[in-house]
Amino acid sequence: MSHTAPDTPAPGPTPGRPDGRLLAVSDLHIGMPDNRPITESLRPTSDDDWLIVAGDVGELTKDIEWALRLLTDRFAKVIWAPGNHELWTPREEPRQLRGEQRYRHLVELCRGLGVVTPEDEYPVWRGAQGPVAVAPLFLLYDYTFRVPGTATKEESLARAHEAGIVCTDEYLLHPDPYPSRDAWCRARVRETERRLAAHDPSVPLVLVNHYPLVREPTDVLWHPEFAQWCGTELTADWHRRFNTAVMVYGHLHIPRTTWHDGIRFEEVSIGYPREWRRRGHPRGLLRQILPYPEDGKDKEDGA
Numbered sequence: 001m002s003h004t005a006p007d008t009p010a011p012g013p014t015p016g017r018p019d020g021r022l023l024a025v026s027d028l029h030i031g032m033p034d035n036r037p038i039t040e041s042l043r044p045t046s047d048d049d050w051l052i053v054a055g056d057v058g059e060l061t062k063d064i065e066w067a068l069r070l071l072t073d074r075f076a077k078v079i080w081a082p083g084n085h086e087l088w089t090p091r092e093e094p095r096q097l098r099g100e101q102r103y104r105h106l107v108e109l110c111r112g113l114g115v116v117t118p119e120d121e122y123p124v125w126r127g128a129q130g131p132v133a134v135a136p137l138f139l140l141y142d143y144t145f146r147v148p149g150t151a152t153k154e155e156s157l158a159r160a161h162e163a164g165i166v167c168t169d170e171y172l173l174h175p176d177p178y179p180s181r182d183a184w185c186r187a188r189v190r191e192t193e194r195r196l197a198a199h200d201p202s203v204p205l206v207l208v209n210h211y212p213l214v215r216e217p218t219d220v221l222w223h224p225e226f227a228q229w230c231g232t233e234l235t236a237d238w239h240r241r242f243n244t245a246v247m248v249y250g251h252l253h254i255p256r257t258t259w260h261d262g263i264r265f266e267e268v269s270i271g272y273p274r275e276w277r278r279r280g281h282p283r284g285l286l287r288q289i290l291p292y293p294e295d296g297k298d299k300e301d302g303a
Protein backbone atom coordinates (compact mmCIF):
# COMPACT_ATOMS: atom_id res chain seq x y z
CA MET A 1 0.00 0.00 0.00
CA SER A 2 1.41 3.40 -0.99
CA HIS A 3 0.55 6.55 0.94
CA THR A 4 2.48 8.93 -1.33
CA ALA A 5 0.76 11.81 -3.15
CA PRO A 6 -0.40 10.96 -6.68
CA ASP A 7 2.27 13.12 -8.35
CA THR A 8 5.14 11.75 -6.23
CA PRO A 9 7.00 8.76 -7.61
CA ALA A 10 6.19 5.75 -5.45
CA PRO A 11 9.12 4.42 -3.44
CA GLY A 12 10.27 0.97 -4.39
CA PRO A 13 12.78 -0.98 -6.39
CA THR A 14 14.45 0.55 -9.42
CA PRO A 15 12.73 -0.73 -12.56
CA GLY A 16 14.43 -3.91 -13.72
CA ARG A 17 16.11 -4.36 -10.33
CA PRO A 18 13.75 -6.31 -8.12
CA ASP A 19 14.16 -5.57 -4.46
CA GLY A 20 14.00 -9.26 -3.65
CA ARG A 21 16.36 -11.96 -2.50
CA LEU A 22 17.37 -15.25 -4.03
CA LEU A 23 16.61 -17.86 -1.35
CA ALA A 24 17.10 -21.63 -1.26
CA VAL A 25 15.92 -24.72 0.56
CA SER A 26 16.01 -28.48 -0.03
CA ASP A 27 15.08 -31.80 1.52
CA LEU A 28 11.67 -30.70 2.78
CA HIS A 29 10.72 -34.41 2.97
CA ILE A 30 7.06 -33.68 3.46
CA GLY A 31 6.27 -37.40 3.42
CA MET A 32 7.22 -37.02 7.09
CA PRO A 33 4.17 -35.41 8.78
CA ASP A 34 6.34 -33.34 11.15
CA ASN A 35 8.01 -31.67 8.17
CA ARG A 36 4.76 -30.34 6.73
CA PRO A 37 4.40 -27.43 9.18
CA ILE A 38 7.96 -26.42 8.28
CA THR A 39 7.03 -26.19 4.61
CA GLU A 40 3.84 -24.31 5.51
CA SER A 41 5.93 -21.80 7.45
CA LEU A 42 8.20 -20.85 4.52
CA ARG A 43 7.48 -17.29 3.52
CA PRO A 44 9.23 -14.61 1.48
CA THR A 45 10.21 -11.27 3.00
CA SER A 46 9.17 -9.36 -0.11
CA ASP A 47 6.96 -9.89 -3.14
CA ASP A 48 10.11 -10.19 -5.28
CA ASP A 49 11.84 -13.09 -3.49
CA TRP A 50 12.74 -16.12 -5.60
CA LEU A 51 13.02 -19.61 -4.10
CA ILE A 52 15.32 -22.42 -5.19
CA VAL A 53 14.10 -25.90 -4.16
CA ALA A 54 17.05 -28.27 -4.57
CA GLY A 55 15.24 -31.60 -4.44
CA ASP A 56 13.75 -34.13 -2.01
CA VAL A 57 10.44 -32.31 -1.63
CA GLY A 58 8.78 -35.71 -1.11
CA GLU A 59 8.03 -39.04 -2.74
CA LEU A 60 4.37 -38.98 -3.82
CA THR A 61 3.29 -36.81 -6.74
CA LYS A 62 0.36 -35.39 -4.74
CA ASP A 63 2.73 -34.31 -1.95
CA ILE A 64 5.20 -32.75 -4.38
CA GLU A 65 2.36 -30.88 -6.07
CA TRP A 66 0.97 -29.69 -2.72
CA ALA A 67 4.33 -28.25 -1.66
CA LEU A 68 5.25 -26.65 -4.96
CA ARG A 69 1.80 -25.10 -5.35
CA LEU A 70 2.00 -23.61 -1.87
CA LEU A 71 5.45 -22.17 -2.62
CA THR A 72 4.49 -20.76 -6.04
CA ASP A 73 1.58 -18.97 -4.36
CA ARG A 74 4.07 -17.16 -2.11
CA PHE A 75 7.30 -16.62 -4.05
CA ALA A 76 7.78 -14.57 -7.22
CA LYS A 77 9.52 -17.54 -8.86
CA VAL A 78 10.21 -21.13 -7.78
CA ILE A 79 13.07 -23.11 -9.32
CA TRP A 80 13.22 -26.88 -8.81
CA ALA A 81 15.86 -29.54 -9.33
CA PRO A 82 14.81 -33.13 -8.63
CA GLY A 83 16.09 -35.09 -5.66
CA ASN A 84 16.38 -38.85 -5.53
CA HIS A 85 13.17 -39.09 -3.47
CA GLU A 86 11.04 -37.45 -6.18
CA LEU A 87 12.42 -40.01 -8.64
CA TRP A 88 11.38 -43.04 -6.62
CA THR A 89 8.43 -45.16 -7.74
CA PRO A 90 6.73 -45.83 -4.39
CA ARG A 91 4.14 -48.62 -4.15
CA GLU A 92 1.57 -46.07 -2.94
CA GLU A 93 1.93 -43.96 -6.09
CA PRO A 94 -1.19 -44.37 -8.28
CA ARG A 95 0.79 -44.03 -11.53
CA GLN A 96 3.71 -46.44 -11.47
CA LEU A 97 5.93 -44.43 -13.82
CA ARG A 98 9.63 -45.31 -13.71
CA GLY A 99 12.86 -43.46 -14.41
CA GLU A 100 12.84 -41.00 -17.28
CA GLN A 101 9.03 -41.22 -17.60
CA ARG A 102 8.61 -40.35 -13.96
CA TYR A 103 11.02 -37.41 -14.31
CA ARG A 104 9.20 -36.08 -17.40
CA HIS A 105 5.88 -36.40 -15.56
CA LEU A 106 7.26 -34.24 -12.74
CA VAL A 107 8.60 -31.71 -15.24
CA GLU A 108 5.10 -31.39 -16.72
CA LEU A 109 3.62 -31.03 -13.24
CA CYS A 110 6.09 -28.22 -12.51
CA ARG A 111 5.38 -26.45 -15.77
CA GLY A 112 1.66 -26.54 -14.98
CA LEU A 113 2.47 -24.72 -11.73
CA GLY A 114 4.91 -22.28 -13.33
CA VAL A 115 7.91 -23.86 -11.57
CA VAL A 116 11.23 -23.71 -13.49
CA THR A 117 12.80 -27.13 -14.14
CA PRO A 118 16.13 -28.36 -15.56
CA GLU A 119 14.37 -28.62 -18.93
CA ASP A 120 13.62 -24.89 -19.12
CA GLU A 121 15.58 -21.76 -19.98
CA TYR A 122 17.72 -20.58 -17.08
CA PRO A 123 15.85 -17.62 -15.54
CA VAL A 124 17.89 -14.46 -14.91
CA TRP A 125 17.74 -12.94 -11.43
CA ARG A 126 18.70 -9.26 -11.39
CA GLY A 127 20.32 -8.08 -8.19
CA ALA A 128 22.31 -4.97 -7.29
CA GLN A 129 25.55 -6.74 -8.26
CA GLY A 130 24.23 -7.55 -11.72
CA PRO A 131 22.33 -10.41 -13.34
CA VAL A 132 22.86 -14.09 -12.59
CA ALA A 133 21.30 -17.05 -14.38
CA VAL A 134 19.80 -19.67 -12.08
CA ALA A 135 20.43 -23.11 -13.57
CA PRO A 136 18.60 -26.05 -12.01
CA LEU A 137 20.45 -29.25 -12.96
CA PHE A 138 19.48 -32.89 -12.94
CA LEU A 139 22.69 -34.93 -12.90
CA LEU A 140 22.14 -37.92 -10.58
CA TYR A 141 25.20 -39.95 -9.44
CA ASP A 142 27.38 -42.64 -10.92
CA TYR A 143 29.05 -44.40 -7.96
CA THR A 144 32.42 -42.72 -8.65
CA PHE A 145 32.52 -41.29 -5.10
CA ARG A 146 33.63 -44.80 -4.17
CA VAL A 147 34.45 -46.17 -0.73
CA PRO A 148 38.17 -45.48 -0.14
CA GLY A 149 40.27 -48.49 -1.07
CA THR A 150 37.84 -49.77 -3.70
CA ALA A 151 38.51 -49.55 -7.45
CA THR A 152 35.15 -50.26 -9.07
CA LYS A 153 31.45 -49.57 -8.61
CA GLU A 154 30.88 -53.24 -7.83
CA GLU A 155 33.53 -53.31 -5.09
CA SER A 156 32.25 -50.08 -3.60
CA LEU A 157 28.65 -51.29 -3.58
CA ALA A 158 29.71 -54.58 -2.01
CA ARG A 159 31.39 -52.68 0.83
CA ALA A 160 28.20 -50.68 1.38
CA HIS A 161 26.13 -53.86 1.58
CA GLU A 162 28.62 -55.38 4.07
CA ALA A 163 28.34 -52.25 6.21
CA GLY A 164 24.53 -52.22 5.94
CA ILE A 165 24.60 -48.69 4.48
CA VAL A 166 22.59 -49.01 1.26
CA CYS A 167 20.59 -46.14 -0.21
CA THR A 168 16.90 -46.94 -0.78
CA ASP A 169 17.42 -45.73 -4.36
CA GLU A 170 18.76 -49.23 -5.09
CA TYR A 171 15.20 -50.49 -4.70
CA LEU A 172 12.96 -47.57 -5.68
CA LEU A 173 14.84 -45.30 -8.12
CA HIS A 174 14.55 -47.06 -11.47
CA PRO A 175 16.71 -45.85 -14.35
CA ASP A 176 14.41 -46.93 -17.22
CA PRO A 177 15.04 -46.82 -20.13
CA TYR A 178 18.73 -46.61 -19.21
CA PRO A 179 20.44 -49.84 -18.16
CA SER A 180 21.64 -48.33 -14.86
CA ARG A 181 21.48 -45.21 -12.70
CA ASP A 182 25.09 -44.46 -13.63
CA ALA A 183 24.27 -44.68 -17.36
CA TRP A 184 21.37 -42.24 -16.79
CA CYS A 185 23.76 -39.96 -14.89
CA ARG A 186 26.32 -39.96 -17.72
CA ALA A 187 23.62 -39.07 -20.25
CA ARG A 188 22.39 -36.23 -18.04
CA VAL A 189 25.95 -34.95 -17.53
CA ARG A 190 26.60 -34.92 -21.30
CA GLU A 191 23.40 -33.03 -22.07
CA THR A 192 23.80 -30.57 -19.20
CA GLU A 193 27.45 -29.89 -20.07
CA ARG A 194 26.37 -29.01 -23.61
CA ARG A 195 23.78 -26.53 -22.30
CA LEU A 196 26.18 -24.90 -19.85
CA ALA A 197 28.85 -24.58 -22.53
CA ALA A 198 26.31 -22.73 -24.70
CA HIS A 199 25.42 -20.31 -21.87
CA ASP A 200 26.65 -16.70 -22.20
CA PRO A 201 29.82 -16.74 -20.04
CA SER A 202 29.39 -13.06 -19.16
CA VAL A 203 26.31 -13.89 -17.04
CA PRO A 204 27.39 -15.74 -13.86
CA LEU A 205 25.51 -18.91 -12.96
CA VAL A 206 23.90 -20.10 -9.77
CA LEU A 207 24.25 -23.85 -10.28
CA VAL A 208 21.55 -25.85 -8.46
CA ASN A 209 21.79 -29.61 -8.17
CA HIS A 210 20.55 -32.08 -5.58
CA TYR A 211 24.15 -33.28 -5.17
CA PRO A 212 27.33 -31.25 -4.72
CA LEU A 213 29.39 -30.87 -7.89
CA VAL A 214 32.54 -31.81 -5.97
CA ARG A 215 33.20 -34.70 -3.62
CA GLU A 216 34.71 -32.81 -0.68
CA PRO A 217 31.39 -32.01 1.07
CA THR A 218 30.80 -35.76 1.46
CA ASP A 219 34.01 -36.16 3.48
CA VAL A 220 32.11 -35.38 6.68
CA LEU A 221 29.42 -38.05 6.16
CA TRP A 222 28.99 -40.23 9.22
CA HIS A 223 28.91 -43.29 6.92
CA PRO A 224 31.51 -42.87 4.14
CA GLU A 225 29.85 -45.76 2.25
CA PHE A 226 26.95 -43.39 1.46
CA ALA A 227 29.08 -41.02 -0.66
CA GLN A 228 28.64 -43.19 -3.77
CA TRP A 229 25.00 -42.05 -3.91
CA CYS A 230 25.98 -38.39 -3.63
CA GLY A 231 27.33 -37.21 -6.98
CA THR A 232 29.79 -37.84 -9.76
CA GLU A 233 33.46 -37.09 -10.44
CA LEU A 234 32.40 -35.94 -13.92
CA THR A 235 31.40 -32.52 -12.53
CA ALA A 236 34.52 -31.93 -10.39
CA ASP A 237 35.71 -28.93 -12.42
CA TRP A 238 32.38 -27.42 -13.49
CA HIS A 239 32.49 -24.62 -10.88
CA ARG A 240 35.84 -23.57 -12.39
CA ARG A 241 35.00 -24.19 -16.06
CA PHE A 242 31.69 -22.33 -16.01
CA ASN A 243 31.29 -18.81 -14.60
CA THR A 244 29.82 -19.86 -11.26
CA ALA A 245 28.60 -17.35 -8.68
CA VAL A 246 27.32 -19.95 -6.19
CA MET A 247 26.63 -23.69 -6.14
CA VAL A 248 23.47 -24.75 -4.25
CA TYR A 249 22.83 -28.38 -3.25
CA GLY A 250 21.21 -30.58 -0.60
CA HIS A 251 20.88 -34.34 -0.10
CA LEU A 252 23.57 -34.64 2.58
CA HIS A 253 21.30 -33.22 5.31
CA ILE A 254 24.30 -31.28 6.60
CA PRO A 255 23.33 -27.60 6.22
CA ARG A 256 26.47 -25.48 5.86
CA THR A 257 28.58 -23.29 3.61
CA THR A 258 31.92 -24.38 2.17
CA TRP A 259 34.31 -22.84 -0.35
CA HIS A 260 35.97 -24.76 -3.19
CA ASP A 261 38.50 -22.97 -5.41
CA GLY A 262 37.05 -19.68 -4.19
CA ILE A 263 33.46 -20.61 -5.11
CA ARG A 264 30.75 -20.69 -2.44
CA PHE A 265 28.85 -23.97 -2.05
CA GLU A 266 25.62 -23.87 -0.01
CA GLU A 267 24.05 -27.05 1.43
CA VAL A 268 20.49 -25.87 2.15
CA SER A 269 18.66 -28.95 3.48
CA ILE A 270 15.97 -29.14 6.15
CA GLY A 271 16.37 -32.91 6.64
CA TYR A 272 14.42 -35.47 8.65
CA PRO A 273 12.67 -34.68 11.96
CA ARG A 274 15.16 -36.86 13.85
CA GLU A 275 17.95 -34.69 12.42
CA TRP A 276 16.50 -31.20 12.97
CA ARG A 277 15.24 -32.14 16.44
CA ARG A 278 18.83 -32.93 17.38
CA ARG A 279 20.64 -30.03 15.74
CA GLY A 280 17.84 -27.51 15.25
CA HIS A 281 18.05 -25.29 12.17
CA PRO A 282 21.41 -23.62 12.78
CA ARG A 283 21.30 -21.78 9.43
CA GLY A 284 17.59 -21.00 9.51
CA LEU A 285 14.97 -22.54 7.20
CA LEU A 286 15.63 -20.49 4.07
CA ARG A 287 19.22 -19.71 3.03
CA GLN A 288 19.91 -16.36 1.43
CA ILE A 289 22.01 -17.06 -1.65
CA LEU A 290 22.04 -13.55 -3.12
CA PRO A 291 22.66 -10.84 -2.27
CA TYR A 292 25.42 -12.52 -0.26
CA PRO A 293 24.50 -11.57 3.31
CA GLU A 294 26.88 -9.17 5.07
CA ASP A 295 27.17 -11.49 8.04
CA GLY A 296 27.39 -14.63 5.89
CA LYS A 297 31.00 -15.35 6.80
CA ASP A 298 30.19 -15.44 10.51
CA LYS A 299 27.61 -18.18 9.99
CA GLU A 300 29.81 -20.42 7.91
CA ASP A 301 31.03 -23.46 9.68
CA GLY A 302 32.93 -25.48 7.15
CA ALA A 303 35.84 -25.04 4.79
Ligand SMILES: [Fe+2]
Pocket residue numbers: 027029056083251252253271
Ligand atom coordinates in the same frame (compact mmCIF):
# COMPACT_ATOMS: atom_id res chain seq x y z
FE1 LIG B 1 17.04 -35.76 1.48
Ligand SMILES: [Fe+2]
Pocket residue numbers: 056083084085210250251252
Ligand atom coordinates in the same frame (compact mmCIF):
# COMPACT_ATOMS: atom_id res chain seq x y z
FE1 LIG C 1 18.42 -36.85 -1.45
